Amino acid sequence: MSSRLIILVCTLLLAPLCWGQGVDRITRDPNAATVIGPRNIPLDNGAKALLAGRDEEGVEFTLEGLKFAQGRREHEAALSNLCAGYVKLGDYAEALKYCNLLLARNDKNWRGYNNRAVVYIQLKQWEKAEQDLKKGEELNPGATTMKVARSMYMDAVHPVRPEIEIDDRQKDNDDVP
Secondary structure: HHHHHHHHHHHHHHHHHHHHHHHHHHHHHOOOOOOOOOOOOHHHHHHHHHHOOOOOHHOOOHHHHHHHHHOHHHHHHHHHHHHHHHHHHHHHHHOOOHHHHHHHHHHOHHHHHHHHHHHHHOOOHHHHHHHHHHHHHHHHHHHEEEEEEEEHHHHHHHHOOOOOOOOOOOOOOOOOO
């Protein structure tokens, strides 16, 4: 019992010293801050704008967020969102640039293959689109966006033609005056 009491007393006496070191470190660092919410606010705002259909605004925020991206995950998210944003704007050269940067950084990023496949579909580069679709589907076979991209590809390359033709012409009726 007395050893527990000694440990408790030591902890109570030493704890304020540890807290003081933390306060001292914070006051010396002018960039220290507590962040509640997203770490990269421009990147977060860009993603929200893109989802809301405000594509130009989304790309602008995301370009700003890319400058402040910390770590691999944020950097790749920015590149992926820029690729998708430029696809939505119809600027396929810029979209392709950011897709290629993303895939050069991480060739296991299925979203990069998905987005680049959409670029190739829009540019009617069917073989490249097919290759990227296969790679993306291997990495994430059940992804809904991969299925959407695949259906875009199939509609473009193998369109469905109706097998039944309906003749809705009216017959001439001699009894009508």
